[in-house]
Amino acid sequence: MARILSLLRRLYLTVYNWAVFLGWSQVLFLAVKTLKDSGHEHVYNAVEKPLQLAQTAAVLEILHGLVGLVRSPITATLPQIGSRLYLTWVILYSVPEIQSHFLVTSLVISWSITESIRYSFFGMKEVLGFAPSWLLWLRYSTFLLLYPTGISSEVGLVYFALPYIKESDKYCIRMPNKWNFSFDNFYAAILALGIYIPGSPHLFGYMLAQRKKALSKSKKE
Amino acid sequence: MKVTVVSRSGREVIKGGLELSDSATVADLQEAIHKRTKIFYPARQRLTLPLPPGSKGKAHFYHFLGYKGEHIKHPVQTYALYYWCFHYFKRIMETFFVHRFSHATSPLSNVFRNCAYYWTFGSYIAYYVNHPLYTPVSDLQMKIGFGIGLVCQLANFYCHILLRSLRRPDGNGGYQIPSGFLFNIVTCANYTTEIYQWLGFNIATQTVAGYIFLVVATSIMTNWALAKHRRLKKLFDGKGWKT
Numbered sequence: 001m002a003r004i005l006s007l008l009r010r011l012y013l014t015v016y017n018w019a020v021f022l023g024w025s026q027v028l029f030l031a032v033k034t035l036k037d038s039g040h041e042h043v044y045n046a047v048e049k050p051l052q053l054a055q056t057a058a059v060l061e062i063l064h065g066l067v068g069l070v071r072s073p074i075t076a077t078l079p080q081i082g083s084r085l086y087l088t089w090v091i092l093y094s095v096p097e098i099q100s101h102f103l104v105t106s107l108v109i110s111w112s113i114t115e116s117i118r119y120s121f122f123g124m125k126e127v128l129g130f131a132p133s134w135l136l137w138l139r140y141s142t143f144l145l146l147y148p149t150g151i152s153s154e155v156g157l158v159y160f161a162l163p164y165i166k167e168s169d170k171y172c173i174r175m176p177n178k179w180n181f182s183f184d185n186f187y188a189a190i191l192a193l194g195i196y197i198p199g200s201p202h203l204f205g206y207m208l209a210q211r212k213k214a215l216s217k218s219k220k221e
Numbered sequence: 222m223k224v225t226v227v228s229r230s231g232r233e234v235i236k237g238g239l240e241l242s243d244s245a246t247v248a249d250l251q252e253a254i255h256k257r258t259k260i261f262y263p264a265r266q267r268l269t270l271p272l273p274p275g276s277k278g279k280a281h282f283y284h285f286l287g288y289k290g291e292h293i294k295h296p297v298q299t300y301a302l303y304y305w306c307f308h309y310f311k312r313i314m315e316t317f318f319v320h321r322f323s324h325a326t327s328p329l330s331n332v333f334r335n336c337a338y339y340w341t342f343g344s345y346i347a348y349y350v351n352h353p354l355y356t357p358v359s360d361l362q363m364k365i366g367f368g369i370g371l372v373c374q375l376a377n378f379y380c381h382i383l384l385r386s387l388r389r390p391d392g393n394g395g396y397q398i399p400s401g402f403l404f405n406i407v408t409c410a411n412y413t414t415e416i417y418q419w420l421g422f423n424i425a426t427q428t429v430a431g432y433i434f435l436v437v438a439t440s441i442m443t444n445w446a447l448a449k450h451r452r453l454k455k456l457f458d459g460k461g462w463k464t
Contacts, residue, residue, distance in 0.1 A: 176354035181429035 009069060010126050016060065017123035021116060023054030028112035031105060041100035044092065047108055054115070055088045076206055079199055084111070086192060087154050090185075094170055095161045103156045110150035117142060136218055140211040147207065151200050158193055165189050226254060226268075234258070295357045300367060301350050301426050305343075308418070311374065319381050321388040323395070342434045349428040358427045366425025373418035376403065380411040398453055408453065409446035416442060 027047045034046040058081050065074040087107070092099060121139045124131040131139075166186045173183040222245070225238040239253045251263035349355065357363065379402060387397040403410035416439050423431040 175352055176356045178356050178427070179429050180349045180352065180355055180427060182349075 013064075013069070014123060014126040016057075017119045017126060020054055020057050021119035021123055023050050023057070024112045024115040024119060026050045027054060027108060028116060031108045031112060035105055040102040040105040043105045043108060044099040048093075051108065052088060052093070055084050055111075058084065076203075080203065083154060083192075083196075083199070087157065090171070091157055091161050091189075095164045095168075097164045098157055098161045101157065101160060103153045103160070106149055107153035107157060110146045110153060114142060114146045114150065133218055136214060140207075140214045143204075143207050143211075147200075147204055151196065155193060155196050158189055162186065162189055224250060224253075292353055295355065297357045297363045297425060298351055298355065300363070301422070304367060304370060304422060304425075305347075308374065308422075311378065315378070315381055319378075319385055321385055321390065323388075342430075342437075346426075346428060346430045346434060349430050350426050356427075358425070362427075363425045366421050366423070368421070369424065370418045370421025373414045373421060377411060377414035377418060380404070380414055384411060396453060396456055398457060407446075408450045409442070412442040412446050 027050045030046045030050065031043050034043045038046075061070070061072075061077055062074060062081060064070045065072055065077060092104065098104070117135070117138045121131050121135050124135060168185075171183065171185045173181060175182050222241055222243055223238050224241055225233065226235045228234050235254065235257050239250070239257070241249060241253060247268070248263070250268070251266050254266060255262050358366075383401055383404065384399055387399060388395065399408070399410070403413065407413050416435070419431075419435045419438060423435055
């Protein structure tokens with residue numbers, strides 16, 4: 001019974017990781033192609049659907065961590081997924097005026113390269129039991145460039161979207177109501193920007209530590 | 222025409238008044254007020270005209286903190302204040318006179334973490350409970366909520382008394398299996414009663430902020446309770462363990 005379950009787990013994770021890998025490769029391909037053919041203003045429209053699908057699928061990873069299907073601590077994955085979903089849905093999808101900004105291109109390219117490497121890395125591990133050393137190196141080195149470019153793009157897009165968020169009443173909940181709750185999208189965006197200040201060094205530091213661990217381990221083998 | 226804007230207490234809200242054209246509408250007046258005061262956009266204004274002479278009441282254009290209508294204070298808001306302060310007063314007294322700690326000190330960094338936690342949630346909840354547009358629940362619901370809260374706080378106090386008696390005053394800490402009262406049902410009855418007293422508070426005050434606080438506090442205490450239960454199980458390995 002345990003062997004069957006373990007096999008099912010491996011099959012499921014293989015399908016999951018390669019499926020999401022395909023999604024992100026599609027995003028990368030479309031982004032570069034559209035940039036070349038039509039210019040940065042049109043990149044969002046070209047990548048919107050595969051981006052939303054691939055990024056939202058990551059919610060499953062919280063579930064994987066909670067039920068113990070994978071070993072990653074959810075404290076590391078939650079802030080990452082949180083910021084990704086926030087940018088994808090609350091900013092990009094909900095603020096049409098920001099969709100033609102050039103930072104969308106840098107954002108989408110940073111994300112799709114990182115995620116294509118990450119998902120193929122996990123996909124290989126599930127199928128082969130290990131990942132080739134060049135992929136290991138890519139997984140733990142490209143973030144050195146792509147985290148700063150990605151995070152700057154995220155912060156920039158939220159910042160430039162602020163005036164449009166302020167004007168709009170979207171997602172805002174006003175008092176009075178029977179649950180005595182309110183939500184102001186504009187101030188939440190400012191809070192989100194604030195969280196990047198401790199959040200980014202924390203995530204980057206975590207990846208640096210992971211890099212040290214992973215690359216020194218492979219040297220010993 | 223010159224328009225004076227005055228609060229109910231008679232204070233001029235806009236010094237020197239406003240100059241408006243003779244054909245100006247109320248909407249124009251609201252815009253002009255908004256321009257001068259910045260924070261009072263039209264939806265936050267309630268304007269009334271002075272009453273004709275001889276009629277009862279006072280002449281007023283009025284504003285109150287920019288919110289429409291009177292500032293009504295509900296009894297539940299006062300009770301919530303008393304309840305909240307009583308809860309933390311009780312905690313402080315218990316810390317001094319009831320609890321026996323296995324470690325008499327804790328790291329300084331805890332001060333920042335704990336204060337951030339309590340003060341952030343305290344202000345987040347207080348903002349909504351004391352909001353000018355706060356909507357109270359029914360009188361019955363409020364009474365039930367505070368009733369549950371007070372009963373559970375009493376039970377919680379008794380749990381603390383029982384836990385205290387497990388350790389000697391000179392004591393070197395150490396762990397014992399608690400028994401009696403609710404400890405016959407759950408290992409950490411003190412946490413159980415604490416959780417339910419916050420539930421009572423929320424039933425009475427009904428804010429999303431309060432319920433978020435309840436969820437966070439419950440998950441923290443649940444983690445502690447599970448850890449303590451595991452620790453006791455390992456220590457006592459089946460001995461003295463009632464099922």
